[in-house]
Amino acid sequence: MTLSIADRVAKIRQGIAEAQSDPFDLFGARMTIHEAFGGMGMDTNYIAKLFLPDRAPIESKHLDMLDQVALMFDRYPVEAERNPTGFCEIVRMIVG
Secondary structure, three states: OOOOHHHHHHHHHHHHHHHHHOOOOHHHHHHHHHHHHOOOOOOHHHHHHHHOOOOOOOOHHHHHHHHHHHHHHHHOHHHHHHOHHHHHHHHHHHHO
16 A cells, blocks of 8 residues: 555654654664655665664754655655655755
8 A cells, every 4th residue: 555645744753753752763763764755666775874873873963854854745745756765865965
């Protein structure tokens, strides 16, 4: 089953909340990225590497980038469906 953009945004925001409560759960954060971005035709490992540190803890800058992705997906859903990897790379360049 393919997730809608709204469902993907909700998963990203849920993952942000979980990472805020446990910044050392890098595995959980990576799984959230796989769930949120899976099925969009993109390499979810690449996306996890863009937005998450190699080692815990997850810092606020990482969560800010994910929040910006959620905001962009929410605001531009059609474009997000067309080029989700490009969206993520743009956020990384701007915020990161």
